[in-house]
Amino acid sequence: MNVLLIGSGGREYTLAWKLAQSSKLGQLYIAPGNGGTSAFGINVPLKVNDFDGIKKCVLENSIQLVVVGPEAPLVEGITDFFKADAELQNVAVIGPDQQGATLEGSKEFAKAFMAKYDIPTAKYESFKAETLEQGKAFLETLNAPYVLKADGLAAGKGVLILDDLEEAKSELSQMLSGKFGAAGDTVVIEEFLSGIELSVFVLTDGKDYVILPEAKDYKRIGEGDTGLNTGGMGAVTPVPFAQGDFLNKVEERIVKPTIQGISAEGMDYKGFVFIGLMNVNGDPYVIEYNVRMGDPETEVVIPRVKSDLLELFQATAKGELSQCTLELNPDTAVTVMLVSGGYPEAYAKGKVIEGADVSVENGLTIHAGTTEKEGNLLTSGGRVISCTAYGKDIEEARKRAYNRVDQIKFEGMYYRKDIGLDLL
Ligand code: AMP
Ligand code: GLY
Numbered sequence: 001m002n003v004l005l006i007g008s009g010g011r012e013y014t015l016a017w018k019l020a021q022s023s024k025l026g027q028l029y030i031a032p033g034n035g036g037t038s039a040f041g042i043n044v045p046l047k048v049n050d051f052d053g054i055k056k057c058v059l060e061n062s063i064q065l066v067v068v069g070p071e072a073p074l075v076e077g078i079t080d081f082f083k084a085d086a087e088l089q090n091v092a093v094i095g096p097d098q099q100g101a102t103l104e105g106s107k108e109f110a111k112a113f114m115a116k117y118d119i120p121t122a123k124y125e126s127f128k129a130e131t132l133e134q135g136k137a138f139l140e141t142l143n144a145p146y147v148l149k150a151d152g153l154a155a156g157k158g159v160l161i162l163d164d165l166e167e168a169k170s171e172l173s174q175m176l177s178g179k180f181g182a183a184g185d186t187v188v189i190e191e192f193l194s195g196i197e198l199s200v201f202v203l204t205d206g207k208d209y210v211i212l213p214e215a216k217d218y219k220r221i222g223e224g225d226t227g228l229n230t231g232g233m234g235a236v237t238p239v240p241f242a243q244g245d246f247l248n249k250v251e252e253r254i255v256k257p258t259i260q261g262i263s264a265e266g267m268d269y270k271g272f273v274f275i276g277l278m279n280v281n282g283d284p285y286v287i288e289y290n291v292r293m294g295d296p297e298t299e300v301v302i303p304r305v306k307s308d309l310l311e312l313f314q315a316t317a318k319g320e321l322s323q324c325t326l327e328l329n330p331d332t333a334v335t336v337m338l339v340s341g342g343y344p345e346a347y348a349k350g351k352v353i354e355g356a357d358v359s360v361e362n363g364l365t366i367h368a369g370t371t372e373k374e375g376n377l378l379t380s381g382g383r384v385i386s387c388t389a390y391g392k393d394i395e396e397a398r399k400r401a402y403n404r405v406d407q408i409k410f411e412g413m414y415y416r417k418d419i420g421l422d423l424l
Helices: 009-019 051-060 078-084 098-105 107-116 127-143 165-176 244-264 298-304 311-316 395-407
Strands: 002-007 028-032 065-069 091-094 123-129 146-150 158-161 186-190 196-204 209-211 220-222 226-229 234-237 271-280 283-292 330-338 363-367 370-373 376-379 382-391
Touching: 002 009, 009 311, 009 363, 009 376, 051 065, 051 078, 051 311, 065 311, 078 091, 078 098, 078 376, 091 271, 091 311, 098 283, 098 298, 107 123, 107 186, 107 298, 123 127, 123 165, 123 271, 127 165, 127 186, 146 165, 158 220, 165 186, 165 234, 186 196, 186 370, 196 244, 209 220, 209 244, 209 298, 220 330, 234 298, 244 271, 244 283, 298 330, 330 395, 382 395
Parallel strands: 002 028, 002 065, 065 091
Antiparallel strands: 123 186, 146 158, 146 186, 196 209, 196 271, 220 226, 234 330, 271 283, 330 382, 363 382, 370 376
């Protein structure tokens, strides 16, 4: 079967690497892909939200399955676009419809969904410009720190956590007057949850599900979780503080009611649910839903999946996930993201990357923001390459990942040296 994978990051590189191992795969296309994905298929220079271009590519290349990597095309309704088009109706799409994608596209929608299906999450209320004064009054009823969330997609910058009540009131007022554009027309204010974060990933066909390995992400740019938020500077799976009883609670209290809710709401949801969780004294609470895999979590989670990913996607598309079992590799995987100097703020592009093509044992060199030009591999994004390594435990996987990091060079290269260190 011919497959089109949409996206260009480390997540998509990892999915391409895994799909290419399937005996069921005909030709893989990646739109637009990156400087490494052409090892697994044909890169097609299309924007991820160019639905007409994607349609043309699907028809010209007899593509039968489309895997959507990032959230933007899902929130913009790519799955609905396929369903509504007579020529595309029979093409399977891995990724929810627009209603399902609203679980990520609107924090208020996600919170209301959790309330309706009794899924543990922080207490909240939401406010608009007209209800600013009520919002300020609500803040007064809470204890610091104060959590303010722009309702819509705000490129990961829409969540503010503030210690001071007056500052929280002032930020609320700025958000409601357009600080984050339309994404902040509604602001969710919620109770602060104190605990350790991790993420759980589920593949669902809308009725049944399989749970993929959990992972911990390192979101801040600086060591010791300091500085600006990034897309993610590294990840680890499995997460030692979240095993056995905790994961059972996640399945019973969160995964099951989430899938029941998806089904009861009539969402056409064949794809991933990424559940961001807080472990509060051993009890899981949902921080957020994403409707796609995480990046860089995919770079550690997918290498631990032994089962054929294309077979899992085919079963998902047919609504036959109940017949699948997921085979996992018990190893620990650690990934360390190499980024361009200056990221997540302004950074230079076009720097020559050396050492990325060395073959590695017990790991993977995952391209994210790379591009190929006249035989050179160049940087083309903030997050450039993710070095994933496997080992019997975090210590071994970390050592191997950092050994790999030492072999790669580009001007301005930066990475965190403490990925997984807190879990030892
Ligand atoms: P979100 O975009 O909703 O995932 O929020 C971004 C980050 O803010 C999360 O990864 C958490 O670290 C933090 N956060 C969000 N909501 C809360 C909360 N209710 N309590 C504590 N931290 C939170
Ligand atoms: N690493 C977090 C995310 O993919 O949203």
